[in-house]
Amino acid sequence: MPVFDNILQAIGRTPLVRLHKLVGPRDAAVYAKCEFMNPGGAVKDRMALYILDKAEREGRIKPGATIVENTSGNTGMGVALWAAVKGYRCVFTMPDKMSSEKVNALKAFGAEVVVTPTNVAAEDPRSYYETAKRIHRETPGSFMLNQYHNPDNIEAHYRLTGPELEDDLRKAGLTLDAFVAGLGTGGTMSGAGKYLKEKFPQAKNVGADPDGSVYLDYFKTGKLVQPHVSTSRASWRRGGWRARRACSREDRPVRPCTSPSSWPRRWARARPSWSSCPTAARATSPSSIRTSG
Ligand SMILES: Cc1ncc(COP(=O)(O)O)c(C=O)c1O
Secondary structure, eight states: OOOOSSGGGGSSOOOEEEOSSSSOTTSOOOEEEOGGGSTTSSTHHHHHHHHHHHHHHTTSSOTTOEEEEEOSSHHHHHHHHHHHHHTOEEEEEEETTSOHHHHHHHHHTTOEEEEEOSSSOTTSTTSHHHHHHHHHHHSTTOEEOOTTTOHHHHHHIIIIIHHHHHHHHHHTTOOOSEEEEEOTTSHHHHHHHHHHHHHSTTOEEEEEOOTTOHHHHHHHHSSOOOOOOOOOHHHIIIIIHHHHHHHTSSOEEEEESSOGGGSOHHHHSSSOOTTTSSTTTGGGSEEEEEEOO
16 A cells, blocks of 8 residues: 555545445446545545645635535535645534534534534525535635535546546456446536546446435426425425435435526436436536535
8 A cells, every 4th residue: 555645645546346246147247436435435535635626726725714515424524634634724514414423523623513404495594505605705715615516526526536437447457338326416427427438438327316306307207396395294295205305315406506498408308318417417507405415
């Protein structure tokens, strides 16, 4: 193993491991990129490192700055690591559904955590998204990652994750038929997916998103639905439970920021296929987030 000067240098170069138990011997060869082996415990370390390094290099983060982000934990870990190594203050807003372990882990890295109510709409000033924006507005010289709307999120995966995967595959003499990733902000799929598609044109990009995501409805019906945020019994019966169940996962966008007509035409066509839908469009389209990573 290489010797590193600091923990940030240990981000990335995660192992690609063949899965033998989840797939049978006659199935396709399936490999998992072990992103949990990043120092902060998730793929989010890559994006945090890339966005923050770039912003610091370009003078958008200056000495003494505060880093602000709404997070349900994983992004926060990457950001907190970066801030601890580089000597910046960081403040996270987290919904109150998150476990105290997650909050305490972030605090252990020196972060300040502001806990906000979970069951309010994204545009409510009490939501963790709006609270983070307010803290950013009110803190001079602060920098907000804004992972859902920051194109550097996609760029991080286009420049780092995609090439790393290509390198892993080529060194092992493998090719690629399908790249599968959870969608979340769309950063991994849009960035690494775009890169891999360029290098392995025959490969399909497959994004997974939970029941309750607006993208699931869009995929099934070709129509964008309003996010279903409700706690009433009737709406739970009508399907609000789907949204609530999905709330328990990280980084779920719930409302597109622009009208579908302003989205890439290829993507706005009714009933996209998974291979054409999320790539390069996902992370730039949603603006309003109910819960995030
Ligand atoms: C553990 C974990 N892995 C993967 C993802 C997806 O990451 P991204 O949205 O940055 O592509 C998320 C967030 O949604 C996450 O929390």
